[in-house]
Amino acid sequence: MIEADHIHDLNRRVSLLEEHIGFKLEPILHYALRARDNYTLEHSNRVVTLSEVIGKHLNLQKREMEVLSLAASFHDIGKIGIPDNILLKPGTLTREEYEGIKVHSAIGANMLRTLANPLLDEVAVGVLHHHEQWDGKGYPDGLKGEDIPIVSRIIAVVDAYDAMTTTRSYRREMSKIEALKMIESESGKQFCPKAVEVVLDICRSGKFSWFK
Known part of the structure; x- marks a missing residue:
């Protein structure tokens, strides 16, 4: 079930979009995320929450923070173009199915670019490259x-952390401690070392109860 505060956060970020593009966008993007599945919307909101904290710790400027917030919000919106039999498959994906999944970042980036807005062009780049x-x-x-x-x-690390610590159709969640160990082991390989360092500090500090 989607929590009320998740809806509020999504609406806040969509309002930011609307300030830049000049027309109502909330019904379109909100429907797109929910149409894919409730998990996608909930996952996106969690990714935004931690991404914004990391961005502040890395001293991102105001414009970068806006791009980060919006890119994290809609990093998976391209999954609306992925068939359920692939996206929700309970078993291991075939090579062809995995290649099909991989196009979601390009689909999402292209969706944002169609709005022909300078800010959203930057957001599209963030979405395109989050894998x-x-x-x-x-x-x-x-x-x-x-x-x-x-x-x-930033999104790459947070996306992986949230994916590992939530149950999906194809696997059960792992503990936050296990997920952090795995992320730490991939520092300098899969993930940016600076982003990993901040994630580890945040999640182990105890300051943010949601990430304990």
Whole structure:
């Protein structure tokens, strides 16, 4: 069930979008996220919450924070174009199915670019590259290290952390401690070392009860 505060946070970020593009967008994007499945909306809201905390710790500027918030909000909106039999498959994906999943970042980026707005063009870049990896083994473009936008690097870590600590159709959740150990082991490989360092500090500090 989608919590009321999640809806409030989504509406706040959509209002930010509307300030820049000049027309009502909430019904479209809100419907798109819910149409995919409730998990996608809830996951996106959790990713935004931690991403914003990380962005502040990394001293991102106001514009970068806006882009981060919006890109985190809609990083998975492209999954609306992925068939349920692939996205919700309980077993291991075939190579072809995995290739099908991978296009969601490009679909989402293209959806945002169709709005022809400078801010959303930046958001689209963050969405497009949120599955790139620090060692260059990610997708869609195999970007490496600091060539990956900082917004995408932050979302990559948070997206993985939330995915690992929630139950999906194809696997059960792992403990937050296990997830953090796995993320730490991938620092400098899959994930940006700076982003990993901040995630570990935040989640282990006890200051944010949601991440304990």
